[in-house]
Amino acid sequence: MKISTLSENMTPNISIEFPQNLLQIYRKYWSYYGHFINHESKVRSYSNSFPVVFKQAKGCWLETENGERYLDFLAGAGSLNYGHNNPILKEALVEYIVSDGITHGLDMHSEAKADFIDAFYQKILAPRGLDYKLQFTGPTGTNAVEAALKLAKKAKGRSSVVAFTNGFHGCTAGALAATGNQHHRQGAPEGSLNGITRIPYEGYAGIDGLALFETMLNDNSAGFDKPAAVLLETVQGEGGLNAASSHWLERLDKICKANDILLIVDDIQAGCGRTGTFFSFEPAGIKPDIVTLSKSIGGYGLPMALVLLKPDLDIWQPGEHNGTFRGNNHAFVTAAKAIETYWSDDVLEQHIQACSEMVSETLTRVQTRFPQLFVQQKGRGMMIGIECQNSALAGAIAKACFARGMVIETAGPNDEVVKFFCPLTITKPELEQGLTIFSAAVESVAEKQFKKAS
Incomplete structure (x- = not known):
């Protein structure tokens, strides 16, 4: 087989004869490829x-x-923990669609949302002794992080947040400011990523980042503004699978509590069972003030994001953080079914x-x-x-x-x-x-x- 050149519309110029079906396959491939090359960013x-x-x-x-x-072995970067077209979830979704169940509902009440909330409380929160309010944000993980950061700053009346080396939290402005990866950060205008103090994650350069953090908090000359919150992944996904030990997480939790700082765990990639337990922080025995979930929370790969917040932090005014697609009822259906199917036992x-x-x-x-x-x-x-x-x-x-x-x-x-x-x-x-x-x-x-x- 020989393809000598490619024409401008990406259709191959064949220099030898092909069986007709093989020729059709390659023409079709290059036709598709042309759409991506010519029209996609x-x-x-x-x-x-x-x-x-x-x-x-x-x-x-x-x-x-x-x-x-x-x-x-990519699974939608962790969005498909239950696999592609999971038959159990697909059956529930198809049945819901065929019955003309509501698709888009903003943040209005719906049966699908009620079923998800019930399943999440009964199967996930209650057995783990967790008491959180649920905030449905725009359907991406980065939007959940934005909401969590805004809420923490609003609740504590402080503007800064502590994040960690090699952390990744999304590519919108606030979440990107907390992200360490330079490749992603360079996509933002110079000087726009601020409000973050970054400290070493466990094991980074042999530095005890928590000792540094605690020392600076208690040193009036350190030039360190007390943050509203600390934001972290317990296992850093894009940062290279750096996993924090339970002991390190316990130390961080104690520092935050002692200094009236909120602890936010970004469980967007590490949550929903990816690290072995539903929440990645469970082995450490901590109870973060705020948790963000997305990716596999929808079960079927459908867009959905969620912020879990302790009840005393629920100080939002109606519509203060919103998003047109915060009511993806198809995702509620498959999310509830995934929880009922896979998290009713061990x-x-x-x-x-x-x-x-x-x-x-x-x-x-x-x-x-x-x-x-x-x-x-x-x-x-x-x-x-x-x-x-x-x-x-x-x-x-x-x-x-x-x-x-x-x-x-x-x-x-x-x-x-x-x-x-x-x-x-x-x-x-x-x-x-x-x-x-x-x-x-x-x-x-x-x-x-x-x-x-x-």
């Missing part, structure tokens, strides 16, 4: 790493228009733990075999990965995985961490298949490195 990113046209998806599998199947948690152990065993094996490629394992639960010696190695491994039929991404300050993010509902044979692909990819990269060195 260059801001897109995932499609640069995975340059195929996907058509269908089921469970942990993605399928292209040509029938090629890929294991999905079966999913046990499955996550078993899968995490399988991934960890594979990572230990490849790290032992190829120590020249890797630094360390990182993360917790099924928010886990392995840090490579550099970003080039991590990128090469991800690319080799894709060539073998698996979608997997990298994370970290320099994209040096290979990040395992498959649906939590993946079967053990499917997970084993993905780990086999990963191991083969590592072997191929190691072989190339050995040849290069010799």
Whole structure:
């Protein structure tokens, strides 16, 4: 097969004869590709790493228009914890749509919202001894973070917030100010990202960031304005799967309480079971003042975001923070069904733990075999990965995985961490298949490195 050139409309000029069906497939592909290249903004990113046209998806599998199947170890960046087109959630959604259930309701009352609130309280909050009011924001995680920051500042009457190195909280102004990643920060106008004091996360540069934080709070000459809140991820997703220990989180919680500072946990990526428990902070035994949820809270991959706030913080005036799409009733339906199905017992948690152990065993094996490629394992639960010696190695491994039929991404300050993010509902044979692909990819990269060195 030979394609000599591409015409301006991206239709291939074929220099030899093709079977007709194969020719149609390639013409169709380049027709689609032309739409993306010619009309879509260059801001897109995932499609640069995975340059195929996907058509269908089921469970942990993605399928292209040509029938090629890929294991999905990206899962919508954590938005598809229950897999693509989960049949249980799909049945509930289709039934609701067919019955002409309300789709869009702003923040008006609806049966779908009531059912979700009931399921969330009965299955999630009450068993964990948590008492929160629920605020439905615009349907993105960054909007939930914006609401949380606004509320904290309003409640405490202070304008500054403490965030951590390598944190990621979104790309709108307030959330981006709290985000550490320079690649994302450079998208904002110079001087627009302020109101944040950043301190070292646990393990950063060997610095005890909490000791520094506490010392500056109690030093009248430190030039440190008392913040309204501290915002953090207990496991940093985009920051490279840095996981805070329970002891460190307990220390932070005590510092905040002693100084009348609100603690906000951003559980947008780490929540909904991703780290092994529904909330990522559960093992530490803390109860944050505010929690943000999005991504998999909708269950089916439908847009939804939620702010949990302690009742005494519910000081909003009606409409003071709003959004046209804060009433996605289709998401309420699938969110409630997901909670009722997967969080009425501990079966999913046990499955996550078993899968995490399988991934960890594979990572230990490849790290032992190829120590020249890797630094360390990182993360917790099924928010886990392995840090490579550099970003080039991590990128090469991800690319080799894709060539073998698996979608997997990298994370970290320099994209040096290979990040395992498959649906939590993946079967053990499917997970084993993905780990086999990963191991083969590592072997191929190691072989190339050995040849290069010799």
